[in-house]
Amino acid sequence: xxxxxxxxxxxxxxxxxxxxxxxxxxxxxxxxxxxxxxxxxxxxxxxxxxxxxxxxxxxxxxxxxxxxxxxxxxxxxxxxxxxxxxxxxxxxxxxxxxxxxxxxxxxxxxxx
Amino acid sequence: xxxxxxxxxxxxxxxxxxxxxxxxxxxxxxxxxxxxxxxxxxxxxxxxxxxxxxxxxxxxxxxxxxxxxxxxxxxxxxxxxxxxxxxxxxxxxxxxxxxxxxxxxxxxxxxxx
Numbered sequence: 001x002x003x004x005x006x007x008x009x010x011x012x013x014x015x016x017x018x019x020x021x022x023x024x025x026x027x028x029x030x031x032x033x034x035x036x037x038x039x040x041x042x043x044x045x046x047x048x049x050x051x052x053x054x055x056x057x058x059x060x061x062x063x064x065x066x067x068x069x070x071x072x073x074x075x076x077x078x079x080x081x082x083x084x085x086x087x088x089x090x091x092x093x094x095x096x097x098x099x100x101x102x103x104x105x106x107x108x109x110x111x112x
Numbered sequence: 113x114x115x116x117x118x119x120x121x122x123x124x125x126x127x128x129x130x131x132x133x134x135x136x137x138x139x140x141x142x143x144x145x146x147x148x149x150x151x152x153x154x155x156x157x158x159x160x161x162x163x164x165x166x167x168x169x170x171x172x173x174x175x176x177x178x179x180x181x182x183x184x185x186x187x188x189x190x191x192x193x194x195x196x197x198x199x200x201x202x203x204x205x206x207x208x209x210x211x212x213x214x215x216x217x218x219x220x221x222x223x224x225x
Contacts, residue, residue, distance in 0.1 A: 042215035103155030
């Protein structure tokens with residue numbers, strides 16, 4: 001199993017540009033989530049999904065959209081990038097009931 | 113939202129000593145807690161978890177203690193090794209938020225050889 005994969009590893013955007021961060025898992029996990037990690041801070045939940053077709057907001061959802069058309073994929077879309085969205089983004093997945101989350105390697109995003 | 117914080121942002125220990133990393137949480141309804149290890153440039157890695165109906169749980173060289181009375185969580189690492197150097201996070205799942213986790217800001221563990 002590849003586990004949780006994320007692409008790209010690093011991205012530079014200009015203010016106002018849009019992009020999609022990809023996340024995929026091959027463990028047949030129902031639960032997937034997106035976090036952002038800023039320097040000196042813990043992870044903050046952006047959006048999460050408890051299964052295909054079901055998504056919900058986390059702590060910091062503004063400026064981000066998600067969709068879950070398949071069990072495997074959970075892309076995160078930045079609609080109009082802002083410098084405040086400069087961060088490291090982590091995707092995670094878990095079996096719905098066991099709750100242990102497995103994290104991807106992260107995407108470093110720089111918005112100029 | 114819930115508040116999960118740490119008492120010590122940086123902890124330095126000698127190789128071979130035991131390490132204790134502490135975490136405070138604010139939501140008494142939280143029913144599940146996880147400790148993660150994050151090495152530089154990598155995603156968090158699961159270490160050990162504990163449910164609110166337990167006070168203690170042991171893994172390989174690690175022990176998690178939960179004190180619900182004072183809403184305190186700790187991670188004990190026995191015989192700390194250089195490979196244990198990393199940032200450690202506690203995470204809390206709120207009892208009313210079925211699958212939302214709240215993370216503390218992290219403690220950096222430095223292991224001196």
